[in-house]
Amino acid sequence: MALKRFRSLRPILSVIRQSKIYEQSIKENVVPKRSFSTATTGEDTGTVAGQTVASERRGSVVTVAINRPEVRNAVNQETARRLLEELKAFDSDPDLNVAVLHGKGGNFCAGYDLKELANHTTSLKLEQDVTKGPGPMGPSRLQLSKPLIAAVSGFAVAGGLELALLADLRVVEESAVMGVFCRRFGVPLIDGGTVRLPQLIGLSRALDLILTGRPVGAQEALAYGLANRVVPDGQALQTALELAQQISSFPQQCLRADRSSAFYSCYGAPSFTQAMQYEWDHGVPVIQSEAVSGATKFTTGAGRGGKFF
Template sequence: MTDPTDDSRDRTDPAVPFDHETVRYERDEGVAVVTVDRPESRNAIDDRTALGLRDAWRRFDTDDEALLGVLTGAGDDFCAGADLKQMDLEDREEGWLGCSRMRVDKPTVAAVEGHAVAGGLELALWCDLRVAAADATFGCFERRFGVPLVDGGTQRLPRLVGRGRALDMILTGRAVDAAEAHDWGLVDRVVDSGTALDAARELAAGIAAHPQTTVKSDRAALYDGLGESLETGLKVEAWHGTKALATADEGATRFAEGEGRGGESVDR
C-alpha cells in the first residue's frame, strides 16, 4: 500500500514552465487545472497529448502548492477518446491515454462539458469525482468501431455504477445523458451548461480547505481497501489512519478550544 507521507519520489520543479502543445497546466492557489486543448477534434487524444497528460499529472503530484487537480477539455467537449484519425498511441506504463494507470496522491475532479465518450469517459472515470454540465453525454462509443476499452473503463465503471449498468454501457455503446449518469452515481454533480469548470473549481477549493494530511490518507485507505475483505480493509484503514494522528490531535485541540461548535464550517 502507498504511504501518503512518502516523499521519496522524483520531483519536478514547478517553477519550470509547463510546455506542451495540446495540454495546459495552470494553478490558481491550491487548485491545478489540466486542460486537453484540441477543441478542433473534440479533444481527442493523440500520442503527443497522451504524453502531455502524463507529464501534467506528474507535475501535479510533485507540485507542493497544488492540493487538488481538475481535468477538463477546451471548447465544447471534455474528450472524445483516442484520436482514431491518428492511431499513434503507445501502450506505455502510464496507460494508452497517458495517465489512466497512474495513481496520484491528491484528489482529482473531472469537469465535463459536452462529450465524455470512449477514452474520454475513461479519463473522467480516472478522476475521483465528476462534475457534469446538464447537457453532457457519456458513453462507450468505441463499441461502434471495434476499439477495446483499455484505459480502465471495464474496471472503474462497474465499481461506480455496478456490473449491470456497466455492461449496459459497455455492450451497447449507447449515449447516457447527465441526468441518468447522476442517477447511476457516474456523475457526482450536475450543473448548468457552461459552468462545469467553475463548479469543479469550487468543489476542489472546498476540499482544499480541509486539513490535507487526512484528506490524502482517507482517500488512500479507500483505494487500497477496494476489493479486499472487510477484515483486511479495516487493517488498511488503521494503517493509513496512524499516519494522520498528529493532524487529528491538532484538530481535536482546536475543537476543544471552541472552534467548529454547533456545526459551523471551519476553513482550514
C-alpha cells in the same frame, strides 16, 4: 414546400452529425517521452500556439486542460504524453493538493483521435505491462495519491469517458453526454473502463453501458453515481474549482489517508480484515499529526453546528 422537406430530413441529418462525432472516439497506446510539464509556471498555457495541454496553477489547485477543441479534444500521442506528465507533476508537487481536469472549447474529450490512428499506425508501440509506461490515453494507469476532479462538458466518450473515470469526482454539465462509444468500432476499453466503471456504478449498470455503447445524459449519470454533481452548461469548471478549493482547505494528511484506504478497500484488499487493518494502520498516525490540533480548534468553537472553516 422546401421547409417541409427540410424538416423531414432533420432526423437523418442528426444521425449523420452524431456519426461524425462518434468517429472521433477511438483509442491507441503510446510511449512516454520527456516531460513538457507547465504545472509549476503559474501560467495558462492554453494561449500558446501548438500546446495540446494547458495547465494553470491557482494556489494549491492546478487545472489541466485538453486543448484540441477543433477535434472535440480527441487525444493524439502528444496529448497523451502531455496529460501523463502534467498529472505526474501534480502528484509529486508538495504544494499542490487537488487537480481539475477539463477540456477547452465545450467538450471534455471525444476519445482517441481517429486521424492520428490512421496516419501513424506503424509508429504505435503497445506497453503490455500496466505497471510500466502510460496507458493509451496517457495517465489512465496512474494511481494518484491526491484528489482529481473532472469538469465534464459536451462529450466524454470512449477514451474520454475513461479519463473521466480516472477522477475521484465528476462535475457534469446538463447537456453533457457520456458513453462507451468505441463499442461500435470494436475497440476495447483498455484505459481502465472495465475496472473503474463497475466499481463506481455497479456491475449491472456498467454492463448496460459497456455492452450497448449507448449515450448517457447528465441526469442518468447522476442517478447512476457516474456524475457527482450536475450543473448548468458553462459552469462545470467553476464548480469543480470551488469544490477543489474546499477539499484543499481540509487537513491533507487525514484526507489522503482516508482516500487511500477507500481505494485499497475497493481495489487492493484481499479480505475485509486486511482492509480494516489498512485503515487502522494509515489512520492512527494522523491522530497526532492533525487530529489533536483539529480537536483543539473544535473545543475553542471552530466548526460548531457543522460549519466549515
